[in-house]
Amino acid sequence: MKKVLSVLLILALIAGFGLVGCKKDVAETSGGREFVTIGTGGVTGVYYPTGGAISKMVNKKSDEYNLRVTVESTGGSVYNVNAIMSGDLEFGIVQSDRQFQAYNGSADWDGDPQKKLRAVFSIHPESVSLLASDNSGIMSLEDLKGKTVNIGNPGSGQRGNAIDILMAAGINPDTDIKAEGLKAAEAAGMLQDGRIDAYFYTVGHPNGSFKEATSGAKKVHFVPIEGAAVDALVAEYPYYAKSVIPVASNYPGATNDGDVNTFGVKATFCTSADVSDDVVYAIVKEVFDNLDDFKALHPAYSVLTKENMLDGLSAPLHPGAEKYFKEVGLIQ
Structure with a gap:
């Protein structure tokens, strides 16, 4: 019975977000609106609801930003980095160690540093x-x-x-x-x-x-x-x-x-240097301006503060994120 309830809960999350994105080659636009996708992880982990939480917050102001965010369940951090770098995803949730390794060219990226990888913010431990x-x-x-x-x-x-x-x-x-x-x-x-x-x-x-x-x-x-x-x-x-x-x-x-x-x-939120400053800024602003609402969406977020969400980042900050953090005094 508990397993059935667990499955029903997952299905409810998927239905509630309405956000399961299909894999695509590039960011899409329609009528001036941009569509971007967040790569997450398996639906039983925390990455998937994290992507859903972020997209839910941004999509509340979809008309204001001319932006629609979807989520995709993926194989995890390595897949997300590679898909971001190839343009198949605009954003992805990536472990902090994998962010470090990808940008510096070690482990799965030995000798092939991903220098277009950009950090946006960190999330839960x-x-x-x-x-x-x-x-x-x-x-x-x-x-x-x-x-x-x-x-x-x-x-x-x-x-x-x-x-x-x-x-x-x-x-x-x-x-x-x-x-x-x-x-x-x-x-x-x-x-x-x-x-x-x-x-x-x-x-x-x-x-x-x-x-x-x-x-x-x-x-x-x-x-x-x-x-x-x-x-x-x-x-x-x-x-x-x-x-x-x-x-x-x-x-x-x-x-x-x-x-x-x-x-x-730490789980970190990453993107590519090729993603526009306006899109990244909009996502960061909605999450940070409404951090209490974001934290209420999953128990794993209870320890988050605006300050510690800048910890654990090794790739350069995306300019869109940097702009917001400077505006609110989180960085100089």
Whole structure:
């Protein structure tokens, strides 16, 4: 019954936003109105409702701005960066580590820096989260050896985070575990069915995948990600920081005694240098001028302030965003 309700909630969100965009080659215009699309992630995560929240706010003033914003469910951060750079998307939600890597030409963009990538603002914190079945015996990272673990689909930011922490802990994802490449929306059911022992998901909390996975018949728990491996990652990479998963208040079905330590990144809103200043300015203005309304749209936004929404950005600010931030005194 809970799974049915979860599906109905997702469908209601989609219907309420009315914003599922189709993939397109370039920004479209009709009668002087510009249509732009935000790339998000899977519908059970936080990226999709985040894109919906942004589009909902801007579309309230669609006539004033001659602008219509739609959202598209995508494979995640890597896909969004590449689609922005190719012109298939105008905007995308991207993990802060992936923004850093893309602009500087490392990881998936090794030797190919995406110098037209532009930052707009940052959004919610995202914790690298590991959920395991109680009968798997997985209580720490070291216990993952020999287990079937979903590390995330290719093109997702979480896959890179999972590989980073596994390698830091001395676990080779190619040989020490049986690594699966599922989307998080699939992983919850696979864990409950016993087809995987655990799965990683980098996401804001609460979210639908973990709610589904912690509401089934199989008992599950969040695994702490802490110790020397995390200390090393946080010291080496500027986009990582320690964080806490608020288990007790969000996932009563999990068998943890309390909240769980881990590390994470931030979700960021990105675009291309080719997107017009007016379009970017309009989006930033509507979100920041109505930040309290925006924060009410999802629990993951509760910690947001105008000031911390400029943290975690490594690509240059888009001029449209910079114009707004200067007008309101957030930057000089």
